Amino acid sequence: MQSSDPKKYKKLLLVLLKAAISGSLLYYVISKTGLGKIASTLGGINIGSFLVAVVLYLFAIYLSSIRWGLLMSDRPRKKQLFSLYLIGSFFNIFLPGTIGGDAVKAYYLYKERGNSSAVIASVFMDRYIGFAALAFIGIAAFPFGFSYFRGSFIEWILPLMVLSFISGSFIVFGLRLGQRIRFLSGLYEYFSLYMKKRTVLFKTFLLSLAVQTTGVLAVYTLSKGLNMQLPLLPLFIFIPVISAMTTIPISISGLGVREASFVLLFAYLGLSPSEATALSLSWFLSASTGSLAGLIEYIKYKNRLKSQ
Numbered sequence: 219m220q221s222s223d224p225k226k227y228k229k230l231l232l233v234l235l236k237a238a239i240s241g242s243l244l245y246y247v248i249s250k251t252g253l254g255k256i257a258s259t260l261g262g263i264n265i266g267s268f269l270v271a272v273v274l275y276l277f278a279i280y281l282s283s284i285r286w287g288l289l290m291s292d293r294p295r296k297k298q299l300f301s302l303y304l305i306g307s308f309f310n311i312f313l314p315g316t317i318g319g320d321a322v323k324a325y326y327l328y329k330e331r332g333n334s335s336a337v338i339a340s341v342f343m344d345r346y347i348g349f350a351a352l353a354f355i356g357i358a359a360f361p362f363g364f365s366y367f368r369g370s371f372i373e374w375i376l377p378l379m380v381l382s383f384i385s386g387s388f389i390v391f392g393l394r395l396g397q398r399i400r401f402l403s404g405l406y407e408y409f410s411l412y413m414k415k416r417t418v419l420f421k422t423f424l425l426s427l428a429v430q431t432t433g434v435l436a437v438y439t440l441s442k443g444l445n446m447q448l449p450l451l452p453l454f455i456f457i458p459v460i461s462a463m464t465t466i467p468i469s470i471s472g473l474g475v476r477e478a479s480f481v482l483l484f485a486y487l488g489l490s491p492s493e494a495t496a497l498s499l500s501w502f503l504s505a506s507t508g509s510l511a512g513l514i515e516y517i518k519y520k521n522r523l524k525s526q
Contacts, residue, residue: 267443
């Protein structure tokens with residue numbers, strides 16, 4: 219009991235720190251934009267556009283579950299993986315800091331199938347390929363949307379993010395640091411198998427492109443629902459940057475970081491801080507609404523495990 223208490227306190231402190239960062243950033247953004255203006259803009263959203271964004275989110279989850287299945291040799295049922303992905307999305311949004319969504323879906327898959335190394339490797343590769351597609355979309359659209367942010371910090375931040383991703387990939391897969399550690403050595407064996415399955419990697423990459431594109435289309439749809447006239451092309455640059463920023467584990471579900479990023483980036487497209495914040499929050503709310511399906515699936519899983 220005593221040995222576990224320090225871990226609990228550290229986890230609690232980490233959650234509180236993330237909450238403080240999210241709260242501070244949200245307070246700063248809202249204080250600069252005005253809560254009334256944000257609420258007024260959000261209140262005028264077209265319900266149809268919001269529902270389309272929710273459907274796009276669920277479609278992205280479905281495509282992601284198919285991608286995850288391709289990374290497993292035994293190919294679990296699509297329905298099972300879709301259910302687990304929904305559970306993971308629910309935990310990521312509503313219970314961040316307590317336990318990650320990836321850890322939850324990996325745990326339940328392991329409970330049913332065993333082989334922890336294979337499960338963890340599939341989760342890691344699922345995330346890795348998704349981020350690779352995100353970087354590809356951003357850098358591919360970069361030269362075509364350059365006129366929208368010429369002279370801004372985006373000129374260097376997106377290339378720097380892509381360079382960091384490539385460097386990190388070389389360290390993990392090229393230098394194979396940590397291979398001597400027993401747990402990691404087991405994972406490297408699966409990574410080596412993945413590298414040989416080029417057809418699988420190609421299919422999962424195409425699915426990842428589709429997943430990331432749905433995110434861009436969701437934001438574009440929400441902007442239309444909020445009566446904002448935004449060009450589509452720069453969103454293929456801004457959304458990858460914002461998505462990458464929110465994956466940095468310094469906040470609760472990306473709150474605060476996402477809104478600050480929206481205000482900073484969408485100013486180049488003519489949005490006021492209140493409009494950019496409203497657009498960011500509408501994107502978060504649409505994802506939150508879609509992820510509620512994960513709560514239902516989680517209850518089903520808990521009940522099934524109890525009955526076994």
